Amino acid sequence: MSEKYVGRPVDRLDGLAKTTGQARFAAEHPYPDLAHAALVHATVPRGRITAIDTEAARAVKGVIDVLTHENAPAMKPPPSQSLLNPSTLVIGTSVNYLATDEVHWNGQPVAVVVAESPEAARHAAGLVRPTYEELPAVVDFAAEEPNATPQKGSAIMPAATNKGNAEAALDAAAVSVDLRFTTPPHSHNAIEPHATTAVWDGDRLTVHESTQSIAWLRSHLAQRFGVPQRNIRVLSPYVGGGFGGKGSVWAGTLLAVLAARATKRPVRLALTRAAVHHTVGGRTPTTQRVALGAESDGRLLALIHTSVARTGRVGGMPEQVTSASRHLYDSPNIRLRQSLVRLDLLPNTSMRAPGESIGTFALESAVDELACELGMDPIELRMRNEPARNPVDGKRFANRMLREAYELGAERFGWRERDPRPGSMTDGRWLVGMGVASAYHPSFQLPANVTVRLGADGGVVVRCALQEIGVGAATAQAQIAADELGVPLESVRVEVGDSELPEGPMAGGSGQTASAAAGVVEACRKLRRSALGLALKSPDSPLRGVTSPEARDGGLYQGSRGETYAAILTRAGRDHLEAAAGMGMLRFLAKTVRDQRRWVKAACGAQFCEVRVDRDTGEVRVSRWVGVFDVGRVINAKTVASQLRGGIVMGIGMALSEETLIDQRTGRVVNASLAEYHVPVHADIPRIDVHCLDEPDPTMPLGLRGVGEVGITGVGAAVANAVRHATGKRVRDLPITLDKLLPL
Known part of the structure; x- marks a missing residue:
């Protein structure tokens, strides 16, 4: 690959659309007869709803419906998590919203108001009056720390390590420190709060969503609402920041879809900042112990790191x-433990x-x-x-x-x-x-699929349902494709953010760029081989006899011999070539395990x-x-x-x-x-x-x-x-x- 664009500080391809307001985010897509939804949040940490008064809310001008556990259509409960079913990996909570009278945390949505305007929906939501039977709740992390239990680990995420006898080595060390640290909970505050616009057409669903995982969200919605996955289209071309908070499916998304089904209207639910804090998970608090023992010259003899999270x-x-x-410091004695409280x-x-x-x-x-x-x-x-x-x-x-x-x-x-x-x-x-x-x-790769189309006009289209959460993901893939095919960057178009595209990787674990890049590189190399194959079939091609041409100047060349892709395709009577590449979940799991065993x-x-x-x-x-x-x-x-x-x-x-x-x-x-x-x-x-x-x-x-x-x-x-x-x-x-x- 000749590197003309990779490594350069290229301006983001979506920069103009974002800075001029042309880019539309999840809460900015217009629909005729669009309704707006607002959440009603529980005010107790644990209990049961014994009554819920919606009369005042329903009397507000513009209110279409108030959905509670008493009248909402049923969703299917979330399934158990499994690596073999990716949609289960994006479950925010196990709560089946509005299908139960149970309250599991202070802030859990217990009702949804749908109205003609967002102002009417929010006003009416404030008038809904649930009554609760409160149950004993445990909410004090510091008080519960002594009751922590060992965290279960996995091959991908170990929770404990023992090497040597770290406690004994610590006691024997010439110099040591033994310290306790705490970190507080943190909440997500992306520049774009979570938002969903949901539209049902019979049993077909279109969702404009602020998500980090188009494919897994689509699969999850199909399971929860009992429709075939092919009937659901998730659109998320622009996401105003994610940081992990938009990787899972939270209440706002599910209840917007539920409200749209119940009212037979397109429904938009844009969370307020407060609603994000109350319904979208954040970072756990921790207490941590780190103890280090060393010889007088500074060489470590013991490293102990334990934690309690929730x-x-x-x-x-x-x-x-x-x-x-596990990785940063050499020591003959290492003890690591992670524990949890619920x-x-x-x-x-x-x-x-x-x-x-x-x-x-x-x-x-x-x-x-x-x-x-x-x-x-x-x-x-x-x-x-x-x-x-x-x-x-x-x-x-x-x-x-x-x-x-x-x-x-x-x-x-x-x-x-x-x-x-x-x-x-x-x-x-x-x-x-x-x-x-x-x-x-750590560095990761995730499952990803890509197609690359090379046109007789010299244009290249890269298609992948990855998420552009503000990192320049599409721009990076365009640079890679331009270099792999030897074409100008401006001739490459990257289509992202649509579940009808080849299934892309989740934007998480810092793995999206590498995951999609693997597919782009493989697909581009397939295209180069296909183009060379077409050229070699023609007795008039200057590439006759060439075995390993270089992709540059919009075509394939070896020394002074070569021709453009446009010439190759035109001679062959083709208007385009297309190649697909990628990695599914089973191959991904096998590769991950194999890589972890090696390095x-x-x-x-x-x-x-x-x-x-x-x-x-x-x-x-x-x-x-x-x-x-x-x-x-x-x-x-x-x-x-x-x-x-x-x-x-x-x-x-x-x-x-x-x-x-x-x-x-x-x-x-x-x-x-x-x-x-x-x-x-x-x-x-x-x-x-x-x-x-x-x-x-x-x-x-x-x-x-x-x-x-x-x-x-x-x-x-x-x-x-x-x-x-x-x-x-x-x-x-x-x-x-x-x-x-x-x-x-």
Whole structure:
């Protein structure tokens, strides 16, 4: 493949549509006779509905219907989860909404109001009056921590590891740290709140949806509503951010479809910010223990990392909190354990780098504290314990350039200027601190299918039902196809976001680009072989006798001999060639298991942070950031840098401000708005210097790895480590707020 476009900072192909307002999101598609829906949320954490008064709501002008468990059409209950049935992997909760009088968390939807306008629907929803028989509920995570039980692991997501005798080695170590960390719940706040527009035509359903998984959503809806999958079309060409929250099927989607069926009207249900907090899962809270024992020269003798997280009693996704601790440091003794408590709260779900983002906060903070105890530079300590093979099982690393990332990052950041003494660096009233941490996230491929069409006019069409959640996914695939076929980028069109296209990968696990790229590359190479085959059949073709031409200049060439695809197809009397490629679920599972037996594949990096802490108020400001990453081959330098910066910004929010607050008496989320749930804004973020080593991973398609999640990992620890250097205080409980630093 001649690389004319891969690696370049190409502008996103959808940029003009988005910036000029031409792009339509899920809540922006017009339909005649469109109705609007609003949710009624439970106000108790657990109980039964004994009565539900809808009279006042029905009296509101414009109200079409009020659906409750007493009158709603039945949905089929969600099936049990199974890797062999992908639609079961996107179940947000096991609740069969409006088919039961049971309440499982404070905020669960218990009714849906459908009206002629969104204003009327919301007003009437506020007038619905359920009465409850309250039942005992458990909502206090900290109080339930002692009752945690071991998390069940799997071949893909281990929950426990034992190597040697870590506790004994810790006791015998010359230098050790044994620390407890906590992280709070976090809620999803994508720029586009979850939204659904549902339209029934007989037993055929069209859904405009803000989703990260078109194919699995379609399959799930077919099962829940008892219609053939071919009768459902899911359209999601643009998604205003996902981060994991739009990977599962939540109440808003199901109830919009249910309301459309019940009223025989097109129905739109756009969640408010508060409704997102109450009905869409977020990140679990955790408590974590990290204990490290080392010789006096810094070589690790023991690494212990244990965690307690939560799920809901009606669902929830366990997080791989100790994942990075399986891979980052060489130690003869390693003990990892993950445990869970089940609470009467909204089930948690994936949120950017689930497990690794919060697990690296604890691990990398503890490594920094060990460096302080040893009087050693924290980068030197990390490099002294950098493993040659995977520490827990001896597998090879597919490719790992963490040493190189630290070396370049230290140079770009100016690490040598750091005075290691806590509180020694100042700038007026500001205490200045510098911190580092390692970034780590595993690399995945997911099932994906692609078709590529090569026209006699020289145009190329790539078709794949992948999701464009704002990462430039279609642009990356266009760059790959242009290089594989040797055509101008402007001649490539990528069709995405429609379930009628070949089944695409879920936008999750940082695996969408690599998964689709594998299919694009294979399909393009099939097209090149087909085009060459057509040319060789013609006695007039300049390619006669050529065996391995290069794709360039809109055709196939070997030296000065060759011709364009247009000429080849025209001579053959063909208006196009088309090729398909991809990988189904069974092949994907077999490949995943086979790869995991052979090597460890992951993106990694070095995060460098400078903070300034006001010595009077304790205010923390991040003033500089440098991140250097080993993410394999870079497909689009602009979108990759944007993704990594976005992860770092989200990590800074996790470190300094984000926290979902739950009333421990009622289980209610009490800060369900962007006025009270504090995400970073422009004033909080400095210029972020991002650099990629751009070294291909030989085990991944085109050598690329995912970049969407590795950027957030290590960020919380880098900030905490910089605060420790600035103030001498080790904050072990996120977020790092003023009260945890004062008095200085």
